[in-house]
Each structure stands twice: as C-alpha cells, then as structure tokens.
Amino acid sequence: SNHTHLVLHIHKALSDSWDTEEVIHRWHRLHKGTLLSHQFLNPVQRQHIPEFQMATLAETVEVWRQRLSDISWFMRSLNEYIAREANREDECTGRFWEGRFKSQALLDEAALAACMAYVDLNPIRAGIAKTPEQSDHTSIQYRINAARTGKTPRYLTPFVGSYNDDRPHGLPFHLADYLALVDITGRAIVPDKKGAIDGSVPAMLQRINITPMQWQELTTQFEDCFHHAAGSESYLEAYRHRHKLKRLRDKNSAIRLFG
Template sequence: MPRPRRTQISLEDTPYYHCCSRVVRRAYLCGDDAYSGKNYDHRRGWVESLLLKLTSVFAIDVAAFAIMSNHLHVVLHVDIEAANGWSDREVLEQWHQIFKGDELTHRFVKGHLLPPADTAILQHRIATYRSRLCDISWFMRCLNEPIARRANQEDNCSGRFWEGRFKSQALLDEAALITCMAYVDLNPIRAKMGKTLEQSEHTSIQLRIQGALRGEQPKRLLPFRADEQHNQPKGVAFSLSDYLQLMDETGRLIRDDKRGAISSGSQDLLIKMNIAPDNWMTLITQFGHLFHGPVGTLEELTSYCEHLEKRRRHFANCCRYLKTS
C-alpha cells in the first residue's frame, strides 16, 4: 500500500530525494511507439524545458535527471534556507510565475496598503505558498500536470497520462546521492538510447559535459562545489571533473562494445565514499531493484525512521550494498 508522502520526507535527515514518474495506457514520452506508429521524441523537450524552468521558481534544485521513453528520473535538492530567506513579496513573486494568485496577493506585490483584516489573510497565504515552494510534491505536480494536459491534447484523449503517484526515496548520505545520480545519468546508456554520455539527449550528464567544455557549470543544475574554480555556497560535495571521469569509465563498462575499466583514482574516490569498488557496477546497473526505499547506512536509516516516528526500519537489508566491508 502506498505510504503518505509526509512519512517519506524528513528534511532533518536529508535534503536529497530521488523521484520517478511513469506513464500509463501505452503512453510514450519519447521514441517510436510500435503500437501507434507515432514518434514522440519532441515530448522529451517539453519535460526538460519545464523541469529546468521550475528550478527558478521553487526553492528546489535539480541534481540529476534523465527523460526516458515511458518514465523520467529526477534527483532533487530541497533548499529550505532559500525558501526561508525570501521576503513576503519575493514569495508571492515566485508563486505568481506559475499560478495566477488573487487580487489580494497582487495588491501586496504592487505595494498597496492593506487593512489589518486583509493582512492577516495574506500572511496565512504567504506561509502556505512558502511551504509549497519547497515541497517536492508541489514541484512534481507542477511538472507532471502541464505535461499530461499537453500530451492528452496532442493524443486527442482524456484521463490519466502519468501513474497516480510519483515514487520518491530519501538519499541519506553522500554515497547514496552520488550512486543515485550516477544511476540516473547512465540510464540512457543502460537502455541503449545513447552510445555515449555526450549523445544522451535530455539528461543532466549531457548538460554537465557541455558546460565543462566551456569551463562552467549549468546554471539550472545543482553545482558540484568541490572544484576550486567554482566557489559555490551550495552544491554536491564532490569534484565535477572526478564525477565526469567516473561516469565516463562506468559508461564504457556498461557498453558491451567498448573497452574500459575503473581507474585507481576513481576506485579511491569510491572507497572514500564508503562504496566498495567491486560493488559499483552492481549498484549502478541494479539500483532500482536493490533499493525500494530510503538509501543510506544503517545508522542514518535508523535516525531517519526515528524522526518520522516509524516503528520498524523497513529496507534495512538494503544498507549492506553501500558498505566497503
């Protein structure tokens, strides 16, 4: 039975969450549908464009994404400090970028004086909107609903386009985050949708490679902050160059027709993150089968369950996959 979203989100333990949405009724996000004979590649552009636009509205960053033929993966970072740092006016300005608002909120944004009764109502709305702008459920809703309406209009039909709920799992430590990001970034290689990372269309890894060639990081993606040339106030505590090297070496191993190996430098990085190099390929190719809930060490999973008042540590057996010994 599906668990309520509030029982899966604990910002006290981690701001990182892996979300996945799948389509229904033979629906396609992209590629050739053998049943209908239609090609839906253009829909991947819809999703990527809207996904990256939402990062400028919500206090939520995208760490990784991959838009596949009938589902999408996204790794999100909830920036609660950014949401709390917005002024009341900034909260409403953010909200108005995707929702119409009402007369009261627009009057406040324009600087009009409000009577005390209206001020009390407005403060309640601002608090509600501030909370929603750092809520992954609202983020995924604002991503999935417009795509569903647009796809239904194109298909000249009605009803569900996505499954009823998107799946989410907490990433409780750095090892879980990097492993999940790599799993998402390498999805097209495993699915043989792209021969190389550079050719993996509509993925975060392609954007990162393109940015690295220009000596910069994509503005709409959560940056890697371990690089000396990028003094970022927030980001993944890892070197972008090391991550790209690890992805390149792993991608070569996944492909049957391309030789490759995990270098000693990448192996040292995996060990530093408490990931056994011998288990790396298993983690990357079977992440979705190995982990069906929160990902992290047993200690972090215990803390996560305590904060959410869970009586049992579900998925505790999965923790062993991220240990070096």
C-alpha cells in the same frame, strides 16, 4: 519515454528567508494566485489593503512558502504541466502518467553519488544512448556541454568538491571525478549483459568507500535496492528514529552496498 528521474535538494533555509513579495512572485510563476496577492504586488493598490486582509494574505503566503519547498507540490506542478503538453501534442485527453511518483531519501554522499549516476546512466541502461554525452535530456549531457565552454549549468546544483563555509550548498564532489566515474561506469553497462568496471578503482569510489562491484549494482539497480531511504546503516537508523518508523526494509541493502 513516460517517466522521469530527478535528484532534488530542498534548500529550506533559502525559502524561509524569502519575504512576502518574493514568495508571491515565485508562486505566480506557477499558479494564478488570488486577487489579494495581485493587489499586493501593485504598489498603489497595496496601500489601500485593510489590515485584516493583510493578515489573511500573510497566512496564505506561509502556505505557499511551504508548498514551494515541498517535493509533492513540485512533482504535482511538473507532472501536470508535462501531461497537459503531451495530451495537447497527441490531441487526446486522459491520464498520461502511469502512477504516482515515488521517492527515496538520499542520506549520505555515497547514496547521493550512486543515485546521480543511476539517473544519468538511465538512457545507456535502456539502450537508447551509447555514451553520457549522447544521452539527451540528462544532467550529465548538460554538464558536459557546459564544461566544454568552461561554464557551470545555471539550473543545476554545482559541484563544490567539499562543503565549506564559502560554498555550503553544492554537490560534495569534483566535477572531473564525477564525469570520469560516470564515463567508466557507462562503458561497463551493456544492455542485457553484465559488464564490469576496470580493476583500477576510480578516485571518487575510493573517497566514498565503495567497491567497483558495489558501485555496479548501485548504478544499475538503485530503485530495486532502496524504497524509502538510501545510505549507510548508521544514517538509515537515524532516519528511522527521526521519522518514528518501526523498521526499514532497505537495511540489508545498505549493509551490503554501503558497508
């Protein structure tokens, strides 16, 4: 009840395409902005802003653009809002969250699927829900309710089956396959007991080349298995070189769980 699990995708190309006005509008939805940014949004006042102030505003907007696609700033805004609301309800002050958030980079489809299922099944592992559709405040419940009426949740990334030119941004799985896999996994998760997935391997596991035993460990111990990044060994090595890291402590987990 005092922490959240989130799976996020940074669509940097989209944020880079926003014009100055779009960035300011989005920033104002979260923060007060500056006197200059509010003047810019007023068509009449904008005409009287001198050139040197427009240059200052342009620099500020670029900072805001970067922050609007930064996970740390996202978590800062989210956590501050929740903490203020919780303290207001409890009529108290002080820290609400136990500590700073931690994150792992999801490097391939298998890691993405495992982390999503781990997050969606969190209430079942904790023993506060018996099925995915009964798991309040989860994406899986939101998707199931929307699917029943033939809709796609507006504020969640859609399932596109596979990447293509028409739909380059989306979850590279079929919704039906994912829901079936989470349902099977949820039935095998019993608090304080070690369950097992049925012997017939679900189609989605076959596609991402993970055995039921590996999947079971990933969806119950994902946070314990990975700390910086999750994915196959080749993706981890590429991640290590890109970030100029000497070593990654999660390499053995990647080899054992992703092959």
